[in-house]
Amino acid sequence: MSTWTDPAGKVWTVGELAAATTMNTYVRDNENATMHRYLTKPSDESSSSTTLHNDLHLSFAVAANDVWMAYYVLRWTEAGGGTDLKVAFTGPTSYDPTLNCAVRGDGSATQHAQWVQGTTFQTLYTVTSSSDGNYAVISGFFRISSTAGTVALQWAPDLANPLIMKAGSSLVAQRMSP
Numbered sequence: 001m002s003t004w005t006d007p008a009g010k011v012w013t014v015g016e017l018a019a020a021t022t023m024n025t026y027v028r029d030n031e032n033a034t035m036h037r038y039l040t041k042p043s044d045e046s047s048s049s050t051t052l053h054n055d056l057h058l059s060f061a062v063a064a065n066d067v068w069m070a071y072y073v074l075r076w077t078e079a080g081g082g083t084d085l086k087v088a089f090t091g092p093t094s095y096d097p098t099l100n101c102a103v104r105g106d107g108s109a110t111q112h113a114q115w116v117q118g119t120t121f122q123t124l125y126t127v128t129s130s131s132d133g134n135y136a137v138i139s140g141f142f143r144i145s146s147t148a149g150t151v152a153l154q155w156a157p158d159l160a161n162p163l164i165m166k167a168g169s170s171l172v173a174q175r176m177s178p
Contacts, residue, residue, distance in 0.1 A: 035175035045165045052088050052154040058171045059152035062092065062144045070099075070173040072138040072153060075166040083161040085134070091142060092149030099140030141176070 004012045037060045045056055062068060076085055089097060142151050153171070157163035 037171065037173040039171040039173075041165065041167050041169045043167050046162055047156060047165075048160055048162045050086075050156050050158060050160055052086060052156045054090070054152040054154055055165065058169065059150050060171070060173050061150050062095075062142065062148060064092075064144060064146050064148045065177075066142075066144040067176040068142045068144070068151070068173050069176050070138075070140065070142060070151070070171060072136070072169075072171050074136045074138070074153075074155075074169045076134050076169075077164050077166065078134070078157060079162040079164075083163055084158040085136070085163060086156045086158050087136065087138070088154045089151065090154060091151045092144055092147040094145035094147065095149075095151070096143040096145070097140065098143075099138055 002013060006012065039058055039060065041055075041057045047053065058072065060068075074085075074087070078085075089099070091097065151173075155163075155165060
């Protein structure tokens with residue numbers, strides 16, 4: 001094909017078009033460099049079960065050998081006095097997380113927790129508060145092994161009282177390597 005006519009009626013000739021091998025490589029590299037996930041909970045999610053469960057909205061698929069940088073902002077309320085939020089993560093077989101967490105409850109001092117590279121994720125217990133001011137910021141890296149899968153945030157109340165993960169809790173993740 002030596003010419004091509006676009007929908008506006010412009011006729012393009014072979015000399016005016018980039019070769020497919022050049023364009024395909026450019027498109028692939030651009031996609032790899034800009035792989036992002038912006039996820040926000042559209043509605044409140046409630047749980048009274050003390051068993052960790054995957055959040056309905058804050059998870060993302062990863063390919064084998066990926067490295068992802070992630071930033072979570074979690075907001076929650078609890079109906080029963082003294083109920084803390086447990087947080088953990090799951091991922092593909094042998095993935096390697098390095099995350100830090102700063103947690104603050106309304107009227108409480110900031111608490112810090114860290115998941116260190118090469119260790120199993122531990123459950124994080126946050127502040128006790130019954131106000132609407134509970135929040136946590138979790139950031140760090142997920143290094144994925146040779147197995148693709150999904151990285152998922154898990155949460156539950158530490159007591160069998162209702163805990164609500166609020167709409168607007170969010171995740172921003174960026175793929176750092178192809």
